[in-house]
Amino acid sequence: MLILRAFSSEWVKLRRRRLWFGAYGAIAGVVVLTTVVTIAGAASSAGHHPAGTLTLATLSRATGLSRGLTQSGVLLGAVALSIAAAQFGGEFSHGTLRNLLVRAPRRASLIVGNGLAVLSFLVGAVIVAAIVDIGAAVAMAQVRDVATGAWTTGSAMASLGQIVGDMALSVCGYAVVGMVLGVVLRSSVIAIGAGLALLLPIESIISSAVPSTARWLPGQLLDSLAQGGSAQASFGAALVTTSIYLAGIVVLALVAFTRRDVTT
Amino acid sequence: MVVPELDTLVRPDDCRRTPPGECAVITTGLTKRFGRRVAVDRLDLAIPAGSITGFVGPNGAGKTTTIRMLLGLMRPTSGSGFVLGHPLKEYRTYLARVGALIEGPTFHPTLSGRDNLLVLARLAGLHHRVDPVLDRVGLLRRAKDPVRTYSLGMCQRLGIAAALLPDPELLVLDEPTNGLDPHGIAEIRRMLQSFADEGRTVLVSSHLLAEIEQVCGHLVVIEDGRLVFQGSVAQLLAARAPELVVRTECAEETLRLARIIEGVGRTARVLREGDAVTLEVGADCSWAGALNRLAMTAGITVVHLAQRDSTLEEAFFAIMGSDPRPGRGTAGDTGTGTGGGGGSGTC
Numbered sequence: 354m355l356i357l358r359a360f361s362s363e364w365v366k367l368r369r370r371r372l373w374f375g376a377y378g379a380i381a382g383v384v385v386l387t388t389v390v391t392i393a394g395a396a397s398s399a400g401h402h403p404a405g406t407l408t409l410a411t412l413s414r415a416t417g418l419s420r421g422l423t424q425s426g427v428l429l430g431a432v433a434l435s436i437a438a439a440q441f442g443g444e445f446s447h448g449t450l451r452n453l454l455v456r457a458p459r460r461a462s463l464i465v466g467n468g469l470a471v472l473s474f475l476v477g478a479v480i481v482a483a484i485v486d487i488g489a490a491v492a493m494a495q496v497r498d499v500a501t502g503a504w505t506t507g508s509a510m511a512s513l514g515q516i517v518g519d520m521a522l523s524v525c526g527y528a529v530v531g532m533v534l535g536v537v538l539r540s541s542v543i544a545i546g547a548g549l550a551l552l553l554p555i556e557s558i559i560s561s562a563v564p565s566t567a568r569w570l571p572g573q574l575l576d577s578l579a580q581g582g583s584a585q586a587s588f589g590a591a592l593v594t595t596s597i598y599l600a601g602i603v604v605l606a607l608v609a610f611t612r613r614d615v616t617t
Numbered sequence: 618m619v620v621p622e623l624d625t626l627v628r629p630d631d632c633r634r635t636p637p638g639e640c641a642v643i644t645t646g647l648t649k650r651f652g653r654r655v656a657v658d659r660l661d662l663a664i665p666a667g668s669i670t671g672f673v674g675p676n677g678a679g680k681t682t683t684i685r686m687l688l689g690l691m692r693p694t695s696g697s698g699f700v701l702g703h704p705l706k707e708y709r710t711y712l713a714r715v716g717a718l719i720e721g722p723t724f725h726p727t728l729s730g731r732d733n734l735l736v737l738a739r740l741a742g743l744h745h746r747v748d749p750v751l752d753r754v755g756l757l758r759r760a761k762d763p764v765r766t767y768s769l770g771m772c773q774r775l776g777i778a779a780a781l782l783p784d785p786e787l788l789v790l791d792e793p794t795n796g797l798d799p800h801g802i803a804e805i806r807r808m809l810q811s812f813a814d815e816g817r818t819v820l821v822s823s824h825l826l827a828e829i830e831q832v833c834g835h836l837v838v839i840e841d842g843r844l845v846f847q848g849s850v851a852q853l854l855a856a857r858a859p860e861l862v863v864r865t866e867c868a869e870e871t872l873r874l875a876r877i878i879e880g881v882g883r884t885a886r887v888l889r890e891g892d893a894v895t896l897e898v899g900a901d902c903s904w905a906g907a908l909n910r911l912a913m914t915a916g917i918t919v920v921h922l923a924q925r926d927s928t929l930e931e932a933f934f935a936i937m938g939s940d941p942r943p944g945r946g947t948a949g950d951t952g953t954g955t956g957g958g959g960g961s962g963t964c
């Protein structure tokens with residue numbers, strides 16, 4: 354019951370117009386940019402290319418429609434992590450958490466309800482991203498003369514649906530990391546900084562120094578999820594490992610949140 | 618709930634005897650430590666139900682920390698207590714009947730006043746209360762504006778509106794007058810009175826006694842985390858004996874008289890205001906004749922002799938053990954500065 358109330362309470366904050374324009378705008382921008390760059394950079398079909406090079410022929414297949422979306426996993430994740438960390442850390446930074454806790458003293462239910470609301474907001478953002486991606490891909494296909502016959506088939510839709518699903522899972526994972534950091538570090542700015550530093554530069558330094566670690570690094574795994582499996586980890590392996598990681602840090606955050614004094 | 622008759626100063630022992638139910642808030646030995654610093658030190662509170670209780674103490678006295686413990690935001694290091702008849706540990710039960718403004722109002726600046734309240738109201742299924750409480754604090758017309766466009770006074774009122782959401786039996790308002798001009802403070806005082814008239818218990822903190830004393834029937838004074846005084850305003854006034862105010866023809870003689878008075882075992886405080894020197898003698902008017910005879914014997918002419926009852930503020934500072942007002946020695950001290958030079962008066 355309180356979880357539902359906390360969910361609807363959080364949505365009052367999430368429906369801010371600024372946040373909509375900011376978040377959905379950032380996400381749409383990321384996706385448009387990735388799609389444009391991906392399709393513009395594709396090699397024309399003639400001639401020989403090294404394996405793995407994206408060609409216009411590949412783009413004209415059913416999966417071509419959602420190619421840009423697939424590529425924007427890490428950036429979408431970074432946006433999601435930042436929004437989630439700001440939303441949770443902000444309660445501490447603004448000093449508004451104490452007001453919430455007087456009205457909803459069951460702290461675990463409060464935070465779970467609020468968290469689910471943030472996730473629902475971000476899943477919405479992924480759907481927006483998919484719609485924007487379709488627009489950008491179709492427009493770019495005109496520019497580069499990509500045959501789009503396969504994009505309107507059932508299998509194109511199925512592949513798009515699957516990618517949106519994978520992407521939503523991945524974005525939720527990033528968001529959970531952001532929320533946990535917000536709660537544990539009790540500041541939106543510090544949480545965003547720590548999260549982005551950890552998932553982007555620190556991880557790439559570790560994984561390039563010791564490539565075998567890539568299969569275990571949370572950021573890499575979340576990216577594998579977004580792509581529906583990658584060279585580092587299959588989708589299933591990524592799903593299992595990230596679930597274990599996330600469950601662990603969520604328990605940590607819940608314990609910290611329910612036990613610590615509220616001093617802001 | 619019964620309002621207890623607090624005829625006498627409430628001492629720690631009385632607190633323990635006060636059965637839960639007669640007081641809105643009772644604590645026994647409530648203590649909070651942050652590392653080595655003791656923020657709240659064995660506090661025994663007894664807040665009568667239905668009263669407006671002023672919770673007064675200088676900055677850093679421990680008011681907010683105490684309030685946070687009462688609201689389940691901080692865990693006491695030791696001690697126990699009851700709020701609205703429930704033990705402190707059961708804060709999840711009693712908080713539904715408590716409204717609070719803690720350490721000044723905090724809101725999301727980009728959300729409107731109404732949406733800020735809605736965030737809180739939805740948590741407790743209180744949507745229907747949002748507009749009535751906005752109306753109550755006079756913010757209904759500005760409810761759609763983002764909070765960042767509000768004045769400080771409006772923010773304080775929005776904070777009070779948030780506290781009113783659950784139609785609370787106990788209202789805890791931490792420094793609701795902070796930063797307000799005299800007009801704003803008077804307005805808050807009127808609100809406090811109206812809340813009490815509706816039968817609510819109001820616990821209101823301030824570091825300035827004068828801001829809230831007019832409406833408080835009951836006072837709790839703390840300093841350095843410790844209880845300094847607890848009781849009615851009348852009791853606070855009674856806590857300081859009246860004084861004789863004495864002036865002579867010149868400063869030098871006044872200082873000499875002070876030494877004579879101390880010689881017979883009375884206290885005499887020297888107050889200097891420019892060239893004028895005044896004595897405050899620890900005695901009531903029944904000793905005025907004796908004082909006059911002492912002066913005459915010493916060849917000193919008394920030009921002013923009157924009894925003065927202490928003001929509330931003086932009583933307050935007497936209890937706090939310090940008087941920051943200029944020209945004042947340490948209140949309650951015995952005969953400060955009688956031998957000190959600096960008297961520039963010439964006969």
Ligand SMILES: Nc1ncnc2c1ncn2[C@@H]1O[C@H](COP(=O)(O)OP(=O)(O)OP(=O)(O)O)[C@@H](O)[C@H]1O
Binds near residue numbers: 616654656676678683
């Ligand atoms: N989270 C904390 N960590 C460490 N010390 C703290 C913390 N919160 C409060 N204190 C200390 O506890 C003491 C009491 O602080 P508190 O905020 O309760 O005082 P206050 O009476 O509300 O003061 P003010 O009138 O300035 O609001 C102070 O010495 C303060 O430094």
Ligand SMILES: [Mg+2]
Binds near residue numbers: 681682720792
């Ligand atoms: Mg305070």
